[in-house]
Amino acid sequence: xxxxxxxxxxxxxxxxxxxxxxxxxxxxxxxxxxxxxxxxxxxxxxxxxxxxxxxxxxxxxxxxxxxxxxxxxxxxxxxxxxxxxxxxxxxxxxxxxxxxxxxxxxxxxxxxxxxxxxxxxxx
Amino acid sequence: xxxxxxxxxxxxxxxxxxxxxxxxxxxxxxxxxxxxxxxxxxxxxxxxxxxxxxxxxxxxxxxxxxxxxxxxxxxxxxxxxxxxxxxxxxxxxxxxxxxxxxxxxxxxxxxxxxxxxxxxxxx
Numbered sequence: 001x002x003x004x005x006x007x008x009x010x011x012x013x014x015x016x017x018x019x020x021x022x023x024x025x026x027x028x029x030x031x032x033x034x035x036x037x038x039x040x041x042x043x044x045x046x047x048x049x050x051x052x053x054x055x056x057x058x059x060x061x062x063x064x065x066x067x068x069x070x071x072x073x074x075x076x077x078x079x080x081x082x083x084x085x086x087x088x089x090x091x092x093x094x095x096x097x098x099x100x101x102x103x104x105x106x107x108x109x110x111x112x113x114x115x116x117x118x119x120x121x122x123x
Numbered sequence: 124x125x126x127x128x129x130x131x132x133x134x135x136x137x138x139x140x141x142x143x144x145x146x147x148x149x150x151x152x153x154x155x156x157x158x159x160x161x162x163x164x165x166x167x168x169x170x171x172x173x174x175x176x177x178x179x180x181x182x183x184x185x186x187x188x189x190x191x192x193x194x195x196x197x198x199x200x201x202x203x204x205x206x207x208x209x210x211x212x213x214x215x216x217x218x219x220x221x222x223x224x225x226x227x228x229x230x231x232x233x234x235x236x237x238x239x240x241x242x243x244x245x246x
Contacts, residue, residue, distance in 0.1 A: 069126040071128050078148050
């Protein structure tokens with residue numbers, strides 16, 4: 001057991017790569033991840049997993065087939081499992097994610113930006 | 124499905140009661156809760172649940188039987204299941220918690236400050 005606080009901004013300072021999640025904590029089979037994102041991602045859904053987005057810096061729009069939500073710093077949203085979503089960041093956005101181990105960040109969609117979880121490093 | 128962002132500070136502005144968690148979101152069977160705490164709580168453990176603490180405002184010390192961790196704003200820590208802990212807030216501290224549904228916030232310890240989950244309101 002370690003007694004080190006996990007400082008979110010310090011963790012963000014350790015990487016610059018976009019759309020490439022880093023893992024900072026695990027709780028009850030859920031991973032807490034950080035990602036820097038900018039621009040558009042890809043339409044996808046996670047069939048079995050809810051996905052929590054918390055914006056730490058910047059702005060994020062989550063488009064859905066029947067609506068959208070806008071997140072600013074200090075705002076969170078849970079995308080329910082099975083719901084297709086399309087993240088768009090206007091400028092660089094720093095986001096904290098909570099999702100179960102094994103969740104593919106592009107859902108069942110395999111595209112050039114897919115980073116397998118085993119390639120998502122702990123920092 | 125709603126398309127409303129959950130603004131953490133706005134949610135904190137809705138209550139002043141200390142040591143009385145409010146629920147703001149659910150994801151994969153985990154509840155995201157907010158609490159305002161000050162002073163000492165009670166030694167307790169959650170036998171089956173990890174508990175994530177994220178300090179939104181103020182400072183929090185988590186004492187353990189064999190060490191302690193200090194959390195400032197923007198810092199988080201996961202207390203592993205089964206580990207006794209004793210939260211101490213120096214001044215009022217605003218904390219975001221992630222824990223499974225059904226977690227008792229005082230663990231197996233029943234004391235005057237225990238708030239049963241069914242009495243923890245959604246806001």
